[in-house]
Every structure is written in C-alpha cells, then in structure tokens.
Amino acid sequence: EVQLVQSGAEVKKPGESLKISCKGSGYSFTSYWIGWVRQMPGKGLEWMGIIYPGDSDTRYSPSFQGQVTISADKSISTAYLQWSSLKASDTAMYYCARHLRNLGSEDFYMDVWGKGTTVTVSS
Amino acid sequence: QSVLTQPPSASGTPGQRVTISCSGSSSNIGSNYVYWYQQLPGTAPKLLIYRNNQRPSGVPDRFSGSKSGTSASLAISGLRSEDEADYYCAAWDDSLSVVVFGGGTKLTVL
Numbered sequence: 001e002v003q004l005v006q007s008g009a010e011v012k013k014p015g016e017s018l019k020i021s022c023k024g025s026g027y028s029f030t031s032y033w034i035g036w037v038r039q040m041p042g043k044g045l046e047w048m049g050i051i052y053p054g055d056s057d058t059r060y061s062p063s064f065q066g067q068v069t070i071s072a073d074k075s076i077s078t079a080y081l082q083w084s085s086l087k088a089s090d091t092a093m094y095y096c097a098r099h100l101r102n103l104g105s106e107d108f109y110m111d112v113w114g115k116g117t118t119v120t121v122s123s
Numbered sequence: 124q125s126v127l128t129q130p131p132s133a134s135g136t137p138g139q140r141v142t143i144s145c146s147g148s149s150s151n152i153g154s155n156y157v158y159w160y161q162q163l164p165g166t167a168p169k170l171l172i173y174r175n176n177q178r179p180s181g182v183p184d185r186f187s188g189s190k191s192g193t194s195a196s197l198a199i200s201g202l203r204s205e206d207e208a209d210y211y212c213a214a215w216d217d218s219l220s221v222v223v224f225g226g227g228t229k230l231t232v233l
Contacts, residue, residue: 037168044125045160045168045211047222061221095167102156102174107215108222109158111179113167 004114019082022096029077033099129225145212
C-alpha cells in the first residue's frame with residue numbers, strides 16, 4: 001500500500017526555523033515526484049512545489065519561491081519542507097502528496113496524500 | 124482569489140443528483156486535464172476524478188466528471204450523507220507552471 005507519513009504538529013515563534021517531513025513507502029520513492037500543498041485555516045488548497053527525488057529536480061510555485069525550501073533524502077525515502085524564518089502567516093496545514101505527470105506534458109496531479117502537518121506560528 | 128472558479132456551496136437531499144461546476148481559462152482547463160478532490164471534514168484531500176472523467180479504484184460510479192472547453196463539472200448521483208464534504212477542482216496551468224485549484228465547494232446533504 002502506498003503511504004505518505006508526515007511528521008507531527010509544530011508550534012513555533014515568529015522568526016524561528018522549521019523543517020517538516022514526509023516519508024514515502026509502498027512504492028519506488030525515486031521514481032515519482034512529491035510535493036507540498038498548503039491549506040490555511042478555513043481556506044482552500046494552494047500548490048507550493050514539487051521535487052523529483054531521483055535527481056532532486058525541484059519546481060516552485062512563484063507564490064512560494066524564496067519563502068520555503070523543498071528537499072528530499074532518497075536514502076530514507078523522505079521529503080522535506082523547510083522555513084528559515086517563520087511568520088504568523090505561515091500558520092496552516094501542510095500536506096505532502098505524490099505527484100503523477102501525464103506523458104509528454106508538464107501536467108501534474110496528486111494521487112496519494114499524507115494526513116497533513118499542522119504548523120502554528122505565534123508569539 | 125482562486126484561478127479556477129467554483130460555487131462556494133451546493134446542497135441536495137439523499138438520493139438526488141447534484142453537480143458542481145469549475146470554470147477556468149485556455150491556459151489551464153482549456154489545454155489540460157481536470158482533476159477533482161474530495162476533502163471530508165478534518166481529513167486530507169482524496170483524489171476523486173482524474174484526467175477529466177476517470178475514477179481511481181475504489182471511487183463509486185456515483186461520481187462522474189466531464190469537461191467542455193474551459194469548464195468542467197463533477198456530478199454526484201444517488202447523494203448520500205457521507206458525501207458531505209468540500210470538493211476542489213484542479214488543473215495544471217501552462218502560463219503559471221503550477222497546479223491551480225478552485226476555491227472549493229462545500230456540499231451539504233440536507
């Protein structure tokens with residue numbers, strides 16, 4: 001069974017750094033793109049970016065470029081999302097999701113999702 | 124403001140058929156596949172429809188998707204109480220090079 005297991009809830013202060021994780025199992029981790037989706041409290045879904053663990057090719061949404069870093073450690077089948085200096089506006093649920101790409105295009109979609117990691121940033 | 128436009132709410136009674144619309148543009152729905160995700164209260168989103176009208180294994184055939192031009196729709200027939208959830212449409216956007224979502228439609232089963 002394909003599974004994505006995310007790290008636990010985090011409570012941080014503004015200005016602190018944070019790295020959350022997402023461990024894949026039940027499939028070849030290096031053969032699929034994996035990425036992150038933000039959901040702010042009471043709001044909709046926002047696509048943040050993806051990484052291909054096989055060669056570390058990374059794509060960011062312009063809305064999140066420079067604000068977060070997406071990385072992966074293929075030796076332990078784990079993807080990461082990190083912040084160097086958190087803001088209160090980073091308070092949200094963050095989902096990791098395995099991405100599939102339709103052949104011959106850049107058309108990505110998410111087929112398997114993690115349960116989410118809640119990040120709360122408050123002074 | 125979401126790139127794809129969905130009605131914020133929809134409702135129906137058990138057994139009814141409801142549809143949820145999703146409107147986009149030539150750079151997303153008009154040139155790429157549409158996907159639908161179901162988010163039950165307090166849970167992660169789940170892929171409901173892929174490539175416009177395909178159902179993943181395990182998704183009941185009560186759920187169906189369609190696309191025409193720059194719009195798409197999700198239909199749910201034989202509505203059940205457990206269908207009460209938020210539904211999101213999504214597509215790749217060639218101009219932005221991102222996955223774009225609709226704002227979500229909250230479905231209430233009366």
